[in-house]
Amino acid sequence: MKTTHTFGIQFIIRTGKKDKDTGLVYARITVETRRIEISLKKTIAVEEWNKARGMAKGFSPEAKKFNSYLEHVRSQLTDAYRELQINKEKITPENIKALFLGDSDEHTLIELVDYHNTTQTSVLSPGTMKNYRTTKKYLQRFLKSKFKSSDIYLVQINYKFITDFEYFLRNYQPLDHHKPIGNNGVMKHQERFRKMINLGFRLGWITQNPFDSYKLSFRKVDRGFLTEKELHNIETKELGIERLQTVRDIFVFSCYTGLSYIDAINLRPDEINLGIDGQNWIFSKRQKTNTKLRIPLLPRALDIYKTYRRHPKSISRDKVFPLFSNQKLNSYLKEIADLCGIKKNLTFHLARHTFATTVTLSNGVPIETVSQVLGHKSISTTQIYAKVLEQKISHDMEELRKRLK
Structure with missing residues (x-):
């Protein structure tokens, strides 16, 4: 490890957009070509500041x-700086800043994550909050693996930290039955991490946002769906087991309504009324986005609704359907x-794609x-779900042939 570095300290002032006569004093730390600034939370009149020497002008008692x-x-x-050398x-500028601030009011990563998750519980859906808690677990595993620590100061998080976390996620090998994280899964963790860092920046807990130069790179994924024949096979299959029949019916209900798992399983009888x-x-709201x-x-x-509205397990919870967890379902x-005999990965969300397509x-x-x-709030979201089937293309072109004749 390199033991000597180009190290420098410079004091500067920055004025606000409205007040150009007074400046806030910062200490700028430079190591090699990297630098970081620390607000000293002290102000001085611009006319009293010696910019060239980075100090107050004059020899008055106040200036001294x-x-x-x-x-x-x-x-x-x-x-x-010397303590880092000795140990x-x-x-890095971030490590010098963290050591300098010590046990002051400097905030940590896990503190920020916990603050976000606490304040957003009443805003975001339970499913979304579950994803944020999962991202927190991966951040904790990364900290333990990379830094042998359970937490880190926010000032120590830089662009390299973000890319190292991405590398960790891409190469993480789960010990349980779960598959390794794919590209879009990695990007979703980074997206949630970025949202939390953005919150820290808005709170003033960090002065520079390390995500400014980072770009998420999602890959387009072909959304699966059931063909008309496959849907018919599921609808008409004699299953003989009550739990499978119930799950099949809830799934098929979603295929014909487009409801997500959480919206279908929480659907109440009083949300079904006569329309125009x-x-x-169905007159309800999406739990995920709160849209009508x-x-x-x-x-x-x-x-299917008529079959289950009087089911004892539905009545007991005042819902249209009996309760099944998403995992069990x-x-x-x-x-x-x-x-x-369906070879596709049949999950409940496939019903929503099937409805759209x-x-x-x-x-x-x-x-x-x-x-x-x-x-959906925009048609572009619907376009991701929906596919134009060859059967539909064939039908439309046949209609065109008739008109051209």
């Missing part, structure tokens, strides 16, 4: 006291896929209507 304080700060920063620790056309509609849902019930979905769907768009429903029914 001010400059004495600056020299004391310089001494402490130099001591922090053979990595010498005199037919039964207005969904006409197609005949197959209506039949997906596990049972894999059993159903095997019984139906096979049930609506392929039957000529305009994408604007599908977007509204799905509760």
